[in-house]
Every structure is written in C-alpha cells, then in structure tokens.
Amino acid sequence: MKLLILSVVATTTMMATTLIDDAKTAGLKAIPGNTKAIEKLTSNPNNPTTATKVELGKMLYFEPRLSKSGLISCNTCHNLAIGGTDGMSAAIGHKWTSNPHGLSSPTVYNAVFYNQQFWDGRSPHLEEQAQGPIQAGPEMAAPKDFVTGVVNSMPEYVKMFQKAYGKNVQITFEKVADTIAVFERTLVTPSRYDNFLNGNKKALSATEQKGLKTFIDKGCTTCHNDIALGGTMQPFGVVAPYKHMNVGDFKGDANGLVRVPTLRNITETAPYFHNGQIATLPEAIKEMGRIQLGITLTDEETASIESFLKALDGKKPVIVYPMLPTSNPSTPKVDVVNP
Amino acid sequence: MKLLILSVVATTTMMATTLIDDAKTAGLKAIPGNTKAIEKLTSNPNNPTTATKVELGKMLYFEPRLSKSGLISCNTCHNLAIGGTDGMSAAIGHKWTSNPHGLSSPTVYNAVFYNQQFWDGRSPHLEEQAQGPIQAGPEMAAPKDFVTGVVNSMPEYVKMFQKAYGKNVQITFEKVADTIAVFERTLVTPSRYDNFLNGNKKALSATEQKGLKTFIDKGCTTCHNDIALGGTMQPFGVVAPYKHMNVGDFKGDANGLVRVPTLRNITETAPYFHNGQIATLPEAIKEMGRIQLGITLTDEETASIESFLKALDGKKPVIVYPMLPTSNPSTPKVDVVNP
Numbered sequence: 001m002k003l004l005i006l007s008v009v010a011t012t013t014m015m016a017t018t019l020i021d022d023a024k025t026a027g028l029k030a031i032p033g034n035t036k037a038i039e040k041l042t043s044n045p046n047n048p049t050t051a052t053k054v055e056l057g058k059m060l061y062f063e064p065r066l067s068k069s070g071l072i073s074c075n076t077c078h079n080l081a082i083g084g085t086d087g088m089s090a091a092i093g094h095k096w097t098s099n100p101h102g103l104s105s106p107t108v109y110n111a112v113f114y115n116q117q118f119w120d121g122r123s124p125h126l127e128e129q130a131q132g133p134i135q136a137g138p139e140m141a142a143p144k145d146f147v148t149g150v151v152n153s154m155p156e157y158v159k160m161f162q163k164a165y166g167k168n169v170q171i172t173f174e175k176v177a178d179t180i181a182v183f184e185r186t187l188v189t190p191s192r193y194d195n196f197l198n199g200n201k202k203a204l205s206a207t208e209q210k211g212l213k214t215f216i217d218k219g220c221t222t223c224h225n226d227i228a229l230g231g232t233m234q235p236f237g238v239v240a241p242y243k244h245m246n247v248g249d250f251k252g253d254a255n256g257l258v259r260v261p262t263l264r265n266i267t268e269t270a271p272y273f274h275n276g277q278i279a280t281l282p283e284a285i286k287e288m289g290r291i292q293l294g295i296t297l298t299d300e301e302t303a304s305i306e307s308f309l310k311a312l313d314g315k316k317p318v319i320v321y322p323m324l325p326t327s328n329p330s331t332p333k334v335d336v337v338n339p
Numbered sequence: 340m341k342l343l344i345l346s347v348v349a350t351t352t353m354m355a356t357t358l359i360d361d362a363k364t365a366g367l368k369a370i371p372g373n374t375k376a377i378e379k380l381t382s383n384p385n386n387p388t389t390a391t392k393v394e395l396g397k398m399l400y401f402e403p404r405l406s407k408s409g410l411i412s413c414n415t416c417h418n419l420a421i422g423g424t425d426g427m428s429a430a431i432g433h434k435w436t437s438n439p440h441g442l443s444s445p446t447v448y449n450a451v452f453y454n455q456q457f458w459d460g461r462s463p464h465l466e467e468q469a470q471g472p473i474q475a476g477p478e479m480a481a482p483k484d485f486v487t488g489v490v491n492s493m494p495e496y497v498k499m500f501q502k503a504y505g506k507n508v509q510i511t512f513e514k515v516a517d518t519i520a521v522f523e524r525t526l527v528t529p530s531r532y533d534n535f536l537n538g539n540k541k542a543l544s545a546t547e548q549k550g551l552k553t554f555i556d557k558g559c560t561t562c563h564n565d566i567a568l569g570g571t572m573q574p575f576g577v578v579a580p581y582k583h584m585n586v587g588d589f590k591g592d593a594n595g596l597v598r599v600p601t602l603r604n605i606t607e608t609a610p611y612f613h614n615g616q617i618a619t620l621p622e623a624i625k626e627m628g629r630i631q632l633g634i635t636l637t638d639e640e641t642a643s644i645e646s647f648l649k650a651l652d653g654k655k656p657v658i659v660y661p662m663l664p665t666s667n668p669s670t671p672k673v674d675v676v677n678p
Contacts, residue, residue: 062420070426071415081401081663087409087673096435268665280668321658324420326607329619334426 016201019209023197026216027225030197031190031314042112042185044127047178049185052164057183059160059322060176065150067140069094070334074133074180077105080319083268084109084187089276090248093133094141102248104276109316110264112185114231119274120252121233121259126181131173144173149332151176156325189265189314196311204311211308214301219293223260229312233257239294243287244277264312281306355540358548362536365555366564369536370529370653381451381524386466386517388524391503396522398499398661399515404489406479408433409673413472413519416444419658422607423448423526428615429587432472433480441587443615448655449603451524453570458613459591460572460598465520470512483512488671490515495664528604528653535650543650550647553640558632562599568651572596578633582626583616603651620645 032038043049060066064073072093077086084107086092091099103119111117117129133139134147151157151171161169164179193212195203204212215221223234236242236258252258258274272278278287282302289297297305371377382388399405403412411432416425423446425431430438442458450456456468472478473486490496490510500508503518532551534542543551554560562573575581575597591597597613611617617626621641628636636644 064418064421065426069431071431076410079403081661082403083665087404087666092408092410270666316662319660321660322420323655326422327426327609 012206013201016196016204016209019213020197020199020201022216023212023221026221028197028216028221028229029225029227030194031188031227033190033194033198038188038190042188044125044181044185047127047182049182050164052160053179053182054186055322056157056160056164057179057181058319059157059324060151060180061183062322063150063324065324065327065331065334066134066142066147066176067094068142068146068334072140074108074130077133077139078108080108080187080316083107083265084111085269087270089271091139093139094137097138099248100138101250102275103250104271104274106261107265107269108184109187109189109314110228110262112188113226113228113262114259116231116233116259119250119259121257122253126184127174127178130177130180130184134173134177146332147173147176153328153331154325186317189316191264191312191314193308193311194314204308207304207307208311209308211304211306211311214304215308218289218295218297218301218305220288220305223292224263229263230260231262232260234260237291240291242273242291244273244275247277248275250274263309264314266309267313281309285309351545352540355535355543355548358552359536359538359540361555362551362560365560367536367555367560367568368564368566369533370527370566372529372533372537377527377529381527383464383466383520383524386521388521389503391499392518392521393525394661395496395499395503396518396520397658398496398663399490399519400522401661402663404663404666404670404673405473405481405486405515406433407481407485407673411479413447413469416472416478417447419447419526419655422446422604423450424608426609428610430478432478433476436477438587439477440589441614442589443610443613445598445600446604446608447523448526448528448653449567449601451527452565452567452601453598455570455572455598458589458598460596461592465523466513466517469516469519469523473512473516485671486512486515492667492670493664525656528655530603530651530653532647532650533653543647546643546646547650548647550643550645550650553643554647557628557634557636557640557644559627559644562631563602568602569599570601571599573599576630579630581612581630583612583614586616587614589613602648603653605648606652620648624648 032041039049061074064071064076066073077091077093078084079086085105089104090102091105093099106119112126117123117126118132123129123132134142135144148171151161158171161171161175165175169175192203223232224230226232233253234257236252236256237245266281270279270281272281272284278284285302285305286297289295371380378388400413403410403415405412416430416432417423418425424444428443429441430444432438445458451465456462456465457471462468462471473481474483487510490500497510500510500514504514508514531542562571563569565571572592573596575591575595576584605620609618609620611620611623617623624641624644625636628634
C-alpha cells in the first residue's frame with residue numbers, strides 16, 4: 001500500500017514535470033517568484049519605477065479631477081476593486097456616453113505584460129495607452145492643457161513630481177500619463193499557476209493540471225501564451241465568425257487582428273470578449289474553440305479548461321487609498337453638464 | 340530679556356487657557372484624544388462597531404454594484420480621496436442626472452457627529468441616511484431587492500455578513516445600509532484644533548488662536564458648535580437672504596431650517612453652501628456674516644477666521660482599498676443605458 005502511494009506520488013510528480021516542460025514549450029511563462037525579479041521585468045528602462053513615482057501614479061490613477069467632469073478617474077472603468085475593469089459589456093464615460101464601438105474596458109491588472117494596448121493594439125505600451133482615455137470624448141474628455149492645468153495648480157502634486165523627476169521637471173500631459181503607467185506596471189498578480197510553472201509541483205491540483213494539459217493540447221496556447229496568456233495581435237474568428245460580431249462595429253486593426261485579452265483573473269472580468277456579449281466562462285471557452293480552433297469542446301473538456309483558468313486568479317497588490325491634494329481657485333473648473 | 344520671554348510665554352499660555360474655556364462655553368467640543376474614547380463616542384449602541392462590520396461596510400461603501408448601473412458607489416459622490424465629497428456644486432448620479440434640487444454632496448467625514456443627516460435634516464442618523472442615495476433615482480437608482488439580490492448572490496458577502504451578525508443573519512436592505520453606516524462612523528478626522536481643546540496649548544499658533552477667538556466673538560458658534568462645528572438645524576438667511584438662493588429650489592425643512600455643515604476639513608469641501616455657489620472660503624465667511632449675523636466682516640477678520648478654519652483640517656484614517664467579491668451568473672444584471 002505504502003509502495004503504491006509512493007508510486008502514485010512519483011508518477012504525479014513526473015507528470016507535473018512533463019507538464020511544466022510542455023507548458024514552456026507551448027510558450028507559457030510564469031510571473032517570477034520574487035519581487036525583485038518582477039520589478040526588473042515590469043520597469044520601463046526609459047522611465048524606471050521608483051516608490052515616489054508609483055505613489056504619485058496611484059494618486060493620478062484615482063484622480064477624478066483629471067476628467068473634464070471631475071467625476072471620472074482611470075479607476076472608474078478599470079476599478080481595482082473588481083478585477084481592474086467595470087463589469088460592463090461596453091464602457092460608460094463622460095456624460096454617460098457608451099463606448100461608440102461597443103467595446104468593453106480591458107483589465108489593467110497584468111496589462112504590463114501585453115505587447116500591445118487597446119483592443120486594436122494601436123498603442124505599444126502603457127505610457128502611450130494612458131494618454132488615450134483621459135482625452136477621449138466618451139471617456140474622461142479632458143484636453144491636455146486642462147489636465148496639466150489641474151496638476152500644476154496643486155502645490156502638493158508639483159512637489160511630488162519634483163521629488164519623482166527632479167527639481168526642473170516640466171509637468172506635461174505626457175509626464176502625467178507616464179506616471180500613471182508606472183503605477184500600472186505594479187499591478188501584477190502572481191497566482192498558484194505561476195508557483196507551479198516556477199517549480200512547485202503541488203501548487204496546482206491534479207484537476208487543474210489536467211485542465212492545463214487540455215488547454216495546451218487543444219491549442220489555446222496558440223494565442224493565449226507568454227506571461228499574460230494573451231497580449232499579442234491575432235486573427236479573430238479564424239474558422240467561423242464570432243456569434244455576437246454584429247454588436248458594435250469593432251473589426252480589429254487594419255489587418256483584422258484583435259489584441260488577445262489576458263486570462264489572468266478571468267473569473268473577475270466578465271462579461272467576455274471585446275464587446276462583452278458572453279456572460280460565462282464555459283460559454284467563452286466553447287465559443288473560442290468553435291471560432292478559433294474549429295472544434296466542439298465537450299462539457300467535460302470545457303470544465304477541465306475552466307478549472308485551470310480559475311487557478312490563474314492572482315494575489316492583488318495591497319493599495320492604500322490615496323488622499324489627494326486640495327483644489328484651489330486656480331484649479332481649472334470642472335464642467336459637468338455642458339462640456 | 341529672559342524674564343520678558345517667560346512673561347510673554349506665561350501670558351500666551353494664560354490666554355490659551357482662557358480661550359479654551361471660552362470655546363467650551365460657546366459650545367465647542369473636541370474629538371477625544373484617544374482611539375478608545377472615539378470608538379465609544381461614535382459607535383451605535385443598537386449596532387455596535389466591530390472590525391468585521393467596518394471592513395464589510397467599507398467594501399459596500401466602495402461597491403459600485405449596489406447601484407442600478409453598476410458604476411456608482413457611495414464613494415463616487417462622497418469620495419474619501421477628496422474630502423469625502425465630489426467637488427461639484429450639484430451632485431451627478433445615475434445616467435448623469437444632476438441633483439434635482441441643485442444640492443451638493445455633503446462630506447461623509449465626521450458626519451457621525453451630526454444631529455441630523457441630509458441638508459433638510461430629514462434623517463436622524465447615518466443608518467437611515469445610507470438608505471437614501473442608494474435608492475434615489477438621480478443617485479444610485481437601485482431598488483431594495485436589487486441591492487439585496489446583488490449582495491446575497493456573492494458567497495463572500497454572505498459569509499462576511501454571517502461573521503459580522505451571526506449565522507442566521509438576514510441580509511436585508513436595511514442591514515446593508517446599517518453596515519455602510521458602521522464604516523462611516525469610523526471616518527473621523529482629529530485635528531490640531533482638537534489637540535488644543537484637549538489641553539495642548541501649543542497645538543494652535545497665535546494667529547490660529549486669534550482666529551478662534553474672532554470665530555467665537557463674532558457669533559459663528561451660534562450655529563457652528565459641538566464636535567462637528569455644525570450638524571444641527573438652524574434658520575438660514577436670518578438677517579438677509581443668501582445671494583445665490585435662487586439656484587436650485589431648496590428651501591430647507593418644513594420650517595425653513597437648514598442642516599449646518601461641518602467646518603472640519605472645510606478647505607477640502609469647496610464649493611460651499613447647499614447649492615455649491617460659493618467658490619472660496621473668504622467669500623463663504625463674509626456671506627455667512629452678512630446673512631446670518633448681520634455684520635460686515637473686514638478682510639482682516641475674515642482672514643483671521645480663515646486661519647482658524649484651516650486648523651480644522653484633520654488626520655484621515657488609512658483606508659486600504661477593498662478587493663470585492665466576484666459577480667456570478669446569479670448576480671442581478673446591471674442596467675446602464677435603459678434603467
């Protein structure tokens with residue numbers, strides 16, 4: 001009996017070793033197991049991460065006065081309390097405007113690991129991405145000079161920018177976005193899956209390991225790979241068109257490619273797909289099989305993949321809610337009703 | 340020289356002692372100097388404050404899914420990052436609706452010390468107050484059964500309610516509001532002014548002490564008294580009508596009385612007055628003198644009072660941003676565009 005158990009354990013361990021190898025061969029990569037390595041991996045060499053920049057970036061991320069109304073912050077649509085998104089099929093912004101293309105807000109958690117930002121991948125990194133929604137009419141609707149006017153009007157912000165970038169810093173719109181991006185680069189959520197890939201063979205249960213194997217064997221890793229399990233531009237509807245393609249007018253980039261969303265914390269980021277028309281994970285998994293791989297996934301296979309996906313739920317960074325500087329008469333006035 | 344300095348110090352100390360006595364005679368009261376005493380003072384005997392209730396209440400305070408749209412939380416209009424309010428003259432809520440009476444969002448910080456809640460004082464305590472904006476059409480617009488449906492759909496919430504109130508707890512709408520209120524009762528901000536009233540005679544500068552004396556001598560404490568320096572129902576426009584009374588249709592309660600706002604953290608809660616038509620503190624101070632006391636405050640007197648008011652800026656509690664439970668298919672669907 002003892003021998004049998006030992007033998008089963010040995011077999012399981014061997015299988016786990018093979019699975020880790022298979023996962024790596026399929027292009028999957030772990031978030032590193034230690035903080036220093038994560039910092040190195042996520043820091044922008046052109047704008048290195050420092051504690052001051054992160055703190056300042058966090059303040060700006062939660063700062064509603066960067067929007068023309070004074071009501072909407074980055075966190076409104078990428079709410080760090082609910083998976084870094086808003087739970088909506090299409091984002092709602094300034095003056096309650098729906099996203100004109102019917103697009104949902106992608107999660108900001110682990111977005112640092114994407115090769116491209118936005119659903120059409122039009123932005124190469126978070127620094128540029130952060131400039132978009134602040135200005136976009138249906139989102140925060142704030143002109144660049146409004147944003148710099150707000151930040152420069154409050155001495156506490158000016159001092160923090162000086163501390164972060166040096167006494168002679170010019171607080172430009174781009175600098176504001178850069179700083180938000182530095183904060184976003186810290187929004188990384190290591191999971192049991194990462195522990196597994198990093199060598200802890202017991203970090204995933206047998207069921208979850210089986211799910212990972214199904215995930216690889218069925219071909220999901222063709223698009224969902226690397227650290228983000230997503231983040232590259234890929235054809236969408238390879239074998240058959242997405243059943244809700246007619247909701248919204250989004251057709252991908254100029255070549256019809258769509259930025260693959262991360263699968264990390266996928267349990268928290270429903271509704272799914274670019275237009276948020278899929279409510280549940282099983283439905284999303286089956287639809288992906290149908291339109292991308294040309295296969296019909298059985299209920300059992302779907303459940304197996306789902307059990308793996310749930311193991312991607314990660315540990316969120318602790319975020320102390322920032323206390324923001326006080327507006328003063330020189331702070332540009334918000335315009336709520338008539339922008 | 341030494342004797343002169345000692346004599347000046349002695350005189351200043353004596354003056355401070357007299358001023359503290361005068362302040363107490365005028366009805367001013369400090370936030371107690373120790374945490375235990377604050378907890379005792381702010382806890383509701385019918386629903387005593389516990390750590391679990393505070394944590395749960397914080398989650399619900401930041402919970403956008405309590406609103407019909409899934410976008411608006413208590414924190415949207417009572418933003419703890421910017422003085423517990425929204426910086427707007429009139430609140431904006433569900434579907435970008437302005438407050439129909441042109442009323443601004445009062446700060447939630449130190450609201451526990453009010454005798455009445457809402458501008459017309461229609462609610463006796465935070466437990467009842469919290470029920471209002473969640474349901475109000477222009478605010479969060481959520482029917483009671485929607486709210487209980489949301490909370491009961493997520494096992495993490497159910498478990499926390501059980502931990503907070505016992506295994507057999509019924510998660511009613513009223514219980515949700517009660518729990519939010521428990522969190523709000525912790526939003527207390529002790530200041531240097533409190534240290535001064537509690538006996539630290541050096542906690543306020545000579546200028547600030549002079550400001551406090553002016554504040555008392557001119558009669559401001561007639562309405563701005565007790566711990567909140569506000570929070571009771573008082574006549575508004577005693578001597579002359581408020582110059583912006585025509586903005587919005589608010590006329591106070593049935594007897595024309597208006598709930599006096601707290602002066603704590605007043606630097607952070609502009610624009611001022613119930614309809615947010617006064618942009619700066621000096622203007623607010625002078626208008627109060629004119630319409631409530633029938634006096635014309637000089638620039639010097641106004642600056643003196645302002646210097647005291649600035650000493651009411653308090654120390655905010657540290658708030659770790661909550662990570663909220665995950666929605667699931669049984670969670671009532673949010674309705675953004677067509678409520």
